[in-house]
Amino acid sequence: MIQEESLSTQSVATRIEERLKPSAVPWSRLSVLPVVIALLVSLALPWVADLLPFGKFILHLLILFFLWGIVVQGWNLIMGVSGIFSFAQVALFAVGAWTSGVITQQLGWSPFVAMWFGPVAATVVAVILGLPTLRLRGAYVVLLTLGFQELFRNFTTQGPNFVAGGGYGLRYVPKFPFEEWVGGDKAQFLYYYLALVFFVIATFAIWRIFYSPIGMAFRALRDAEVYAISRGVSPFRYKLFLFGFVAFFTGWAGAFYVHWYGAISPAIMLFGTTINLLAMIVLGGWGSFWGPIAGCAVLTVLPEIMRAVEQYRILLLGIVLALVAIFAPEGLFPLLLRWVRRLLGRQTR
Amino acid sequence: MEKLMQAIYGGIVYGSIFGMMALGLTLIWGALRMLNLAHGSLYLVGTYIAFTLVNILKVPMVPALLIAALGTAVVGFGIQTLLLNRILGKPGWDVGSLIVGVGVGMAIDQSILLIYGPRVKQMPPLIPGIFKIGRVVINYNYLVVVAVAVISLVLLSVFLSKSRHGLAIQAVSQQPDAAQLMGIPTRTVFLIVMCISAALAGLAGALLSTVYQVQRESGANAMVMALVVTIFGGLGSVKGTIWAAYIVGLLQSFLMVYLGAGTALPGVFLFMMLMLVIRPSGLFGLGEAQRL
Amino acid sequence: MSVIFECERVTKAYGGLLAVKDLSFSVEEGEVYAIAGPNGAGKTTLFDTISGVSPVTNGTIRFYGQEIQRRRADDICRLGIARTFQTTVSFDTQTVLTNVLVGAAMGRPGTGKITLEFDQEAIQTALDVLEFCGLLDKQDWPASSLSVSERKKLMLATALATKPKLLLLDEPVGGLNRQERSDMVEFVRKVNQLGITVLMIEHIMKAVQALANRMLVLHHGEKIAEGVPSDVLRDERVIEVYLGGKHREKLSDNGGR
Ligand SMILES: Nc1ncnc2c1ncn2[C@@H]1O[C@H](COP(=O)(O)OP(=O)(O)O)[C@@H](O)[C@H]1O
Numbered sequence A: 001m002i003q004e005e006s007l008s009t010q011s012v013a014t015r016i017e018e019r020l021k022p023s024a025v026p027w028s029r030l031s032v033l034p035v036v037i038a039l040l041v042s043l044a045l046p047w048v049a050d051l052l053p054f055g056k057f058i059l060h061l062l063i064l065f066f067l068w069g070i071v072v073q074g075w076n077l078i079m080g081v082s083g084i085f086s087f088a089q090v091a092l093f094a095v096g097a098w099t100s101g102v103i104t105q106q107l108g109w110s111p112f113v114a115m116w117f118g119p120v121a122a123t124v125v126a127v128i129l130g131l132p133t134l135r136l137r138g139a140y141v142v143l144l145t146l147g148f149q150e151l152f153r154n155f156t157t158q159g160p161n162f163v164a165g166g167g168y169g170l171r172y173v174p175k176f177p178f179e180e181w182v183g184g185d186k187a188q189f190l191y192y193y194l195a196l197v198f199f200v201i202a203t204f205a206i207w208r209i210f211y212s213p214i215g216m217a218f219r220a221l222r223d224a225e226v227y228a229i230s231r232g233v234s235p236f237r238y239k240l241f242l243f244g245f246v247a248f249f250t251g252w253a254g255a256f257y258v259h260w261y262g263a264i265s266p267a268i269m270l271f272g273t274t275i276n277l278l279a280m281i282v283l284g285g286w287g288s289f290w291g292p293i294a295g296c297a298v299l300t301v302l303p304e305i306m307r308a309v310e311q312y313r314i315l316l317l318g319i320v321l322a323l324v325a326i327f328a329p330e331g332l333f334p335l336l337l338r339w340v341r342r343l344l345g346r347q348t349r
Numbered sequence B: 001m002e003k004l005m006q007a008i009y010g011g012i013v014y015g016s017i018f019g020m021m022a023l024g025l026t027l028i029w030g031a032l033r034m035l036n037l038a039h040g041s042l043y044l045v046g047t048y049i050a051f052t053l054v055n056i057l058k059v060p061m062v063p064a065l066l067i068a069a070l071g072t073a074v075v076g077f078g079i080q081t082l083l084l085n086r087i088l089g090k091p092g093w094d095v096g097s098l099i100v101g102v103g104v105g106m107a108i109d110q111s112i113l114l115i116y117g118p119r120v121k122q123m124p125p126l127i128p129g130i131f132k133i134g135r136v137v138i139n140y141n142y143l144v145v146v147a148v149a150v151i152s153l154v155l156l157s158v159f160l161s162k163s164r165h166g167l168a169i170q171a172v173s174q175q176p177d178a179a180q181l182m183g184i185p186t187r188t189v190f191l192i193v194m195c196i197s198a199a200l201a202g203l204a205g206a207l208l209s210t211v212y213q214v215q216r217e218s219g220a221n222a223m224v225m226a227l228v229v230t231i232f233g234g235l236g237s238v239k240g241t242i243w244a245a246y247i248v249g250l251l252q253s254f255l256m257v258y259l260g261a262g263t264a265l266p267g268v269f270l271f272m273m274l275m276l277v278i279r280p281s282g283l284f285g286l287g288e289a290q291r292l
Numbered sequence C: 001m002s003v004i005f006e007c008e009r010v011t012k013a014y015g016g017l018l019a020v021k022d023l024s025f026s027v028e029e030g031e032v033y034a035i036a037g038p039n040g041a042g043k044t045t046l047f048d049t050i051s052g053v054s055p056v057t058n059g060t061i062r063f064y065g066q067e068i069q070r071r072r073a074d075d076i077c078r079l080g081i082a083r084t085f086q087t088t089v090s091f092d093t094q095t096v097l098t099n100v101l102v103g104a105a106m107g108r109p110g111t112g113k114i115t116l117e118f119d120q121e122a123i124q125t126a127l128d129v130l131e132f133c134g135l136l137d138k139q140d141w142p143a144s145s146l147s148v149s150e151r152k153k154l155m156l157a158t159a160l161a162t163k164p165k166l167l168l169l170d171e172p173v174g175g176l177n178r179q180e181r182s183d184m185v186e187f188v189r190k191v192n193q194l195g196i197t198v199l200m201i202e203h204i205m206k207a208v209q210a211l212a213n214r215m216l217v218l219h220h221g222e223k224i225a226e227g228v229p230s231d232v233l234r235d236e237r238v239i240e241v242y243l244g245g246k247h248r249e250k251l252s253d254n255g256g257r
């Protein structure tokens, strides 16, 4: 029509690339080299760690990092990127764990089969939980989701015995049969590689969403919801997709967890776990892609090496959290990156 | 019949307690639009101030209660002036204030653990002794708790609806921009609200230390119930919150008496979630307009 | 000329308050139609119902003959109705280009599916619109760092990126200084010349007179006058009932500041 012609006749010849500034676009390209290097290093890590005195312990930490990394990235997508204050992520993790655990215990299925039901259950729960949150604003979402987490914790504490285990949760859950395959010592390697695969797949999927029109829609809804809807963003479609998508990976991590530890306690759903994950996001960088991963790495390692001064660590973490929220609301990781860049910039000049 | 009496009695006790906790939370939400997740920790501050005064310094109970309320208000004053005021009115307030609350709460809880250790402690009751109506056991201490709670709720309601400062608080809660334009010093109002809210939490903490044991978890538990109540009442609505406190209190008490103690918490939570689904802004909620 | 858009007996109630009362009017393809009225008359509320932000209480709204009053806001956008807001909004944390891309990728007719790729047409549209609005140079600025008039322009740009047939403008020159106002008037004219029908809320009469073919005046949710601006503004009822005696000079001054 007229509009189409006149809008485009002015610029038909002008190509997209000539006008587009790379710094303006909401998408991103992965640089192949760093990714390949990172992957190779991750593949080699267990063998290197094996040579170190605390090799087993390091592997253990890395697996924890992979699992919480998945949960934290998903939560960041919901909270940091989309601005929805869901506080039920640990509950979804637990839904995944319990579903898969109970299936292996009660039906005797292999963990490799059962572990797919965890994420599916988490997704279903998240979508059901997500429907009412579509109508709620900020603080009410916090309360609804916290309420769900309390309920589920209660269920796993006081529910039927095959769920609650008399208050201890699930115990003696069949583990992945890695020990039978390769023997005790190297089994840890296989756990590590499986967790790595989970982590890489989840991270890549979240990365794709983050820099896609979907991520753009999330951010638009976060910045100005009514405005975004009036520009064609369907809150219903995008938010339900968001809840389901994130819950799948969160539940996946939960399922892995239960077949790795061989047990899970309702205590995991106490507020402390949630706060720890929140701290990873806040310190790392709310709404950024790499920040929460970095935050997760630091806050997974820190508690383990600060075991002796645990009490002071929590005190310090609380103080740092409040101070970061006030003085560095974008998080420490982006701040650090900028300092490093500035430093490097000065040196090259 | 006795069961019914027992349930109603319990409901009134719980309702009064919940009301004190929830009112502080709802006031802060109304004025500052902040979900104060440090509220449970302020409760703990009150508890441990009272514990220190009564059990260690041997101060009588009544001044101890007052000092606990005042001391907690001072902590609230500090949180507001040192931290919150720096991000007040800036973009990202909702996220920032939530996280400040979490961080401060962690720091307070942990400091208390470091100072007092993990052991559960006991406080003497305000007035010992019991009497019976039929087979329902009535505890003098509970009656005092209810009386103090009701008196403070009534005083606060009168303050809010009659006094100049109270009216300013209401004005700021309902239309912050207009209130500021009309020359109401919003920052001062926020500070007053924070102090009142903290004082209430502290008083509740001190009072209830005579009913429950003195332990760290009680702060979180009290806050969880306060959150539930504020949802029922609708965040920011004073009248709604007081109603909701007694409704939730009765609900919890009935569940305990008729279905067993284990059903109370999940029952209340389930009810809350249903409530949120049916009436997204609570029983008496202000209903946040979605508009630009 | 054919009717592109009509409201028939539209009513919107907020509790007991009737913000829009039994309002009927129609807009013809290609024209600029203005809605005036004092604060609280119900103008923005009318836009909210048309754009699907809040549902009508009663009445029908037709766009190209099709009833749209029950559709969701994002759907209505893709049908070809885009609106701006009285308060200047933008996706503050995003770049100017991304702001416009939201409209281009989500709001054009035929878009709206969840996809992982930005299609070339959306990017092309976004760039064209930015060029048309004179914002191409600032495409990588965060939206929050623009001036008020630029942000207003950007809000309009995101609307244009959805390729609307009907553009709803809520007080497009409000909050602008004299120079910016005449720029904005020129700009709206330029947009109209692209063939986009404009329905505009404005109570600065100079802008209305410069742009509108027809206008209506709303008072307490009701239509009190409709017609060619020069006639409407001479209407005794409009002057007396709506503007009141003391505003008379404002009319003759054409609302200039
Ligand atoms: N979400 C809402 N809830 C209740 N009343 C509202 C709402 N939005 C607008 N109103 C009322 O509707 C009337 C019309 O408002 P509005 O459409 O903004 O007027 P205008 O844009 O003409 O200045 C006003 O009295 C206003 O208070």
Ligand SMILES: [Mg+2]
Residues within 6 Å of the ligand: C043, C044, C045, C086
């Ligand atoms: Mg208006």
